[in-house]
Amino acid sequence: MVVPYDPTRVxxxxxxxxxxxxxxxxxxxAVTTQPEGAGCKECDLRMMCYADGIIxxxxxxx
Ligand code: SF4
Numbered sequence: 810m811v812v813p814y815d816p817t818r819v820x821x822x823x824x825x826x827x828x829x830x831x832x833x834x835x836x837x838x839a840v841t842t843q844p845e846g847a848g849c850k851e852c853d854l855r856m857m858c859y860a861d862g863i864i865x866x867x868x869x870x871x
Pocket of ligand 1: 840842843844848849852853854855856858863864
């Protein structure tokens with residue numbers, strides 16, 4: 810597999826990583842919006858997120 814090098818994407822990834830590291834160091838773990846993808850379906854914290862209104866129950870998801 811060949812991954813094309815794109816300096817713009819590398820810069821974007823670096824900024825994203827820096828922001829994530831900054832938030833982690835600041836102990837800012839608040840989830841304010843549901844992440845994309847199917848991760849919530851298998852997450853052990855989903856009941857807390859349901860209770861806090863961060864995510865909504867969907868048909869077929871416990
Ligand atoms: S259930 Fe909550 S903690 Fe788990 S992935 Fe979804 S938003 Fe994040």
